[in-house]
Amino acid sequence: xxxxxxxDTTFAxxxxxxxxDPDAMAAREDKIQVAMIALCGCWGxxxxxxxxxxxxxxxxxxxxxxxxxxTDIKKIPVRSAxxxxxxxVANEENIETLEHFRENCDVLIAVGACAIWGxxxxxxxxxxxxxxxxxxxxxxxxxxxxxPPTIPYHPDIPRITKQVYPLHEVVKIDYFxxxxxxxxxxxxxxxDDLVNGRPFGIPAAINRYD
Amino acid sequence: xxxxxxxxPVTRIEGHGKVTIQLDEANRxxxxxxxxxxxxxFEKFIQGHPYWEAPVLLQRVCGICFVSHHLAGAKALxxxxxxxxxxxQQITPTAEKIRRFGHYAQQLQSHVAAYFFLTAxxxxxxxxxxxxxxxxxGLVEADPEFVRRVVALRKWGQEAIVSVLGKRMxxxxxxxxxxxxxxxPEARDRLLHGADGLIGLETVIAYAQEALExxxxxxxxxxxxxxxxxxxxxxxxxxxDEGGNVDYYHGRLRIVDKNxxxxxxFDYHDYLDKFSEATEDWSYMxxxxxxxxxxxxGSVRVGPLARANVTxxxxxxxxxxxxxxxxxxxxxxxxxxxxxxxxNWARAIEILHSAEQLRNLLADPDLQGSNLVRSPSxxxxxxxxxxxxxxxxxxxxxxxxxxxxxxxxxxxLIVATTHNNTVINRTVKAVADAFLSERELITEGMMxxxxxxxxxYDPCLSCATHAIGQMPxxxxxxxxxxxxxxxxxxx
Numbered sequence: 231x232x233x234x235x236x237x238d239t240t241f242a243x244x245x246x247x248x249x250x251d252p253d254a255m256a257a258r259e260d261k262i263q264v265a266m267i268a269l270c271g272c273w274g275x276x277x278x279x280x281x282x283x284x285x286x287x288x289x290x291x292x293x294x295x296x297x298x299x300x301t302d303i304k305k306i307p308v309r310s311a312x313x314x315x316x317x318x319v320a321n322e323e324n325i326e327t328l329e330h331f332r333e334n335c336d337v338l339i340a341v342g343a344c345a346i347w348g349x350x351x352x353x354x355x356x357x358x359x360x361x362x363x364x365x366x367x368x369x370x371x372x373x374x375x376x377x378p379p380t381i382p383y384h385p386d387i388p389r390i391t392k393q394v395y396p397l398h399e400v401v402k403i404d405y406f407x408x409x410x411x412x413x414x415x416x417x418x419x420x421x422d423d424l425v426n427g428r429p430f431g432i433p434a435a436i437n438r439y440d
Numbered sequence: 441x442x443x444x445x446x447x448x449p450v451t452r453i454e455g456h457g458k459v460t461i462q463l464d465e466a467n468r469x470x471x472x473x474x475x476x477x478x479x480x481x482f483e484k485f486i487q488g489h490p491y492w493e494a495p496v497l498l499q500r501v502c503g504i505c506f507v508s509h510h511l512a513g514a515k516a517l518x519x520x521x522x523x524x525x526x527x528x529q530q531i532t533p534t535a536e537k538i539r540r541f542g543h544y545a546q547q548l549q550s551h552v553a554a555y556f557f558l559t560a561x562x563x564x565x566x567x568x569x570x571x572x573x574x575x576x577x578g579l580v581e582a583d584p585e586f587v588r589r590v591v592a593l594r595k596w597g598q599e600a601i602v603s604v605l606g607k608r609m610x611x612x613x614x615x616x617x618x619x620x621x622x623x624x625p626e627a628r629d630r631l632l633h634g635a636d637g638l639i640g641l642e643t644v645i646a647y648a649q650e651a652l653e654x655x656x657x658x659x660x661x662x663x664x665x666x667x668x669x670x671x672x673x674x675x676x677x678x679x680x681d682e683g684g685n686v687d688y689y690h691g692r693l694r695i696v697d698k699n700x701x702x703x704x705x706f707d708y709h710d711y712l713d714k715f716s717e718a719t720e721d722w723s724y725m726x727x728x729x730x731x732x733x734x735x736x737x738g739s740v741r742v743g744p745l746a747r748a749n750v751t752x753x754x755x756x757x758x759x760x761x762x763x764x765x766x767x768x769x770x771x772x773x774x775x776x777x778x779x780x781x782x783x784n785w786a787r788a789i790e791i792l793h794s795a796e797q798l799r800n801l802l803a804d805p806d807l808q809g810s811n812l813v814r815s816p817s818x819x820x821x822x823x824x825x826x827x828x829x830x831x832x833x834x835x836x837x838x839x840x841x842x843x844x845x846x847x848x849x850x851x852x853l854i855v856a857t858t859h860n861n862t863v864i865n866r867t868v869k870a871v872a873d874a875f876l877s878e879r880e881l882i883t884e885g886m887m888x889x890x891x892x893x894x895x896x897y898d899p900c901l902s903c904a905t906h907a908i909g910q911m912p913x914x915x916x917x918x919x920x921x922x923x924x925x926x927x928x929x930x931x
Binding site: 238239240241242243245246247248249250251254255257258268270271272273274275276277278280281283284286287290294295298299300301302303304320321323349350353354356357365366367370371372373374377379380381382383384386387388390410411413414440 | 441442443444445446447448449451452453454455456458460473475476477478479482483484485486497500501502503504506553557558568569570571572573574575576577580581584587588591592594595598607608609610637712715716717718719720721722723724726728731839852854881882883884885886887888891900902
C-alpha cells in the first residue's frame with residue numbers, strides 16, 4: 231500500500247523466483263483453496279488454527295493454504311473457496327486487503343471478536359482524536375524533550391481510519407466465528423463442514439465469546 | 441535512473457510490516473527501511489477502566505505472547521496494590537512459581553512456533569527456494585514426521601499454558617498480589633507423563649534438542665552465509681538475577697557491550713530516567729534508546745541473542761541448556777555475538793532451557809501449594825506500578841497509574857520488538873548491501889534474504905504498535921513546546 235508514484239517501484243513478489251516443483255504444485259492445485267489474512271488483531275485467531283494440532287495435518291490433506299501470514303505468497307494466486315479473515319479494519323491497507331479477499335474468495339469468514347465487531351482495538355472508537363495524538367506523541371512519558379514531537383505520516387505507511395470497523399461494514403461477509411480467540415475445535419468444525427459440503431453450524435457446547 | 445524495491449507485506453512474521461530499499465543510479469543501496477504500517481491503540485483507551493482489567497485487556501496486544509503481557513501487567517498491579525518486589529512484601533512462593541510456569545510454557549510454545557514454522561524453511565530449503573515451498577506446507581510435504589514432532593512439542597507447551605491459565609490463549613491466571621489457582625497433581629502428572637495424544641516431559645526434552653541439532657546441521661552446511669549475514673552492532677539488554685544471568689520473570693535490567701562489559705544496570709522502576717523513544721515519520725513504531733548514550737550508540741538489542749550475550753551461565757539444574765550456551769559462548773571467544781542469524785541458535789537454546797526449567801518446576805511441590813494471594817490492606821495502595829518480564833522476543837514493560845477509585849489514569853508500554861527497531865533496521869540495511877547492491881539481476885530469493893534477517897528477531901509488529909497515537913488523517917500543528925495548537929482533517 232503506497233500513496234507515492236510507483237513508476238520506479240518493483241515489488242519483491244514480481245521479481246523472478248525459483249519455480250516450485252511441478253508435481254508438488256499440481257498436488258496442491260487439486261485441493262480446496264484457502265486464503266488467510268490477519269488485519270487489525272493480535273494474530274491470536276491465526277494461531278488458534280495451529281491449535282488444532284495434529285488435526286491440522288489431516289486438514290492439509292484436503293485443503294491448500296495459499297496467501298497467508300504463514301506463507302510468502304503475497305497475493306491470492308487463484309480463485310479460492312474460503313477466505314479466513316482475522317482482525318478488524320483500522321487503516322486503508324486493511325480495506326484494500328479485505329477487498330482483495332472478497333474479490334478472490336467464494337466464502338469469506340470473519341474469524342474472532344475483532345473481525346466481527348472490531349474487538350479490543352475498537353475501544354479506540356471511544357476516544358477523541360486530539361486526545362489520542364496528545365497521549366502518544368505529545369505527552370508520551372518517553373518523548374525526547376530536545377526534539378519537537380514527530381508524528382508518523384508518510385507515503386510509505388497507510389493512513390489510519392478514524393474508526394475501527396468490523397469486516398461486514400466494509401464488504402459482505404458470509405460466516406462469523408465468535409471468540410477471543412475462537413477455540414481450535416470451532417475453527418476445525420467450521421472448516422471441516424465447509425470442506426465436506428455440510429451447512430455451517432457452531433454447536434453451543436463448543437462456542438465461546440472470551 | 442534510481443529504483444525502489446519493495447517487500448509488501450513482509451510475511452511469516454506477526455503483524456504488518458513493509459520494506460523499502462532505495463537504489464541509486466549505480467544500483468547501490470542508498471537506503472533501506474522496515475516500515476511498521478499498522479497501529480492499534482491501548483494506552484489511551486485503557487484509561488478510565490478498572491485497574492484489574494488492564495492485564496486482561498492489554499494481553500490482547502498479542503496472541504502469541506499474551507502470557508508475557510498478562511504477567512508484566514500483573515506485576516504492575518502488584519505494585520499498585522502494595523505487594524510485590526517494589527514494596528518488599530513478596531507474593532507467595534506458589535504464586536510466583538505458578539506465574540513462572542505459565543511464562544516458561546509460553547516461551548516454549550512461542551519459540552517453537554517461530555523457530556520451526558517461520559524460520560526452519562530457509563534452514564532446510566535455502567533462502568532462495570521457491571516461495572511456495574518456504575512454509576509449513578513445504579515442511580509437511582518434505583517430512584511429515586518432522587512436522588508431527590513439532591506439532592506435538594508446541595501442543596505440550598500450549599497444554600502447559602492451559603493447566604495454569606485455563607485456555608490456550610488470552611486465559612487468566614494472575615490477580616493483583618498473586619494467582620487464582622495452583623497446579624493440581626492430576627494436571628502435573630498429565631504434563632509429566634503424557635496422556636492420550638499428549639507427549640510426556642522426557643519426549644519434550646528430546647524434541648527440544650532436535651531444534652538445536654537442526655541449527656548445528658544448518659551451521660555446518662552454510663557456515664559462511666550464517667556467520668557473515670548481517671553482523672550488526674548493538675548493546676544487549678535483559679533482566680538478570682543476582683548472579684547477573686537471565687531471569688525471564690524478574691530482576692534488574694542489565695546492558696552489556698561488545699566486550700560484555702556492563703554499560704548500565706538498574707531497577708526497571710527507574711526506566712524513565714534511562715530511556716527515551718524517538719519517532720520517525722515513516723513508521724508507526726518508535727525507536728527507544730538510552731538517553732545517556734544517544735540514539736546511535738544507545739540503541740539496545742533484546743531477545744534471545746541479547747539474553748545469550750548478557751548471561752554468563754545458566755543454572756546447574758538445566759544442564760543440557762547450560763552446555764549448549766557454553767558452546768554458543770565459545771564460538772565468539774568471550775565477545776558478544778552480533779551475528780543476526782545466530783539469534784536462531786540462541787532461540788533453539790532457549791527452547792531447551794524452557795523445557796528444563798519446566799521439568800524442574802513440575803518437581804516442585806510449591807506448585808500444589810494453596811497460599812495463592814497476598815491481600816494487602818487499603819493503606820498499602822500505591823496507585824502506580826511498573827512490571828517488566830523477558831517475553832520470548834525480549835524485554836517487555838508495562839507501566840500503569842490508577843486513582844483511589846481504582847480507575848486507570850495512565851498506561852505506558854514498551855515492548856520487545858520496539859526496543860529492537862533500530863537493530864532490525866540496521867539488519868535490513870546490512871542484508872540489502874550484501875545481497876542487492878550493484879547486482880545486474882535481483883531475484884525474489886535475494887529479497888527473501890532481507891525477510892530472513894527480519895524473521896531472526898521474530899518481530900511482533902502487532903505488539904509494537906499498541907500505542908494509540910497518530911491519526912494520519914489529521915493535520916496537527918504544534919508550537920515550539922510541543923503543545924497542540926490546531927488540528928484539522930486532511931481532505
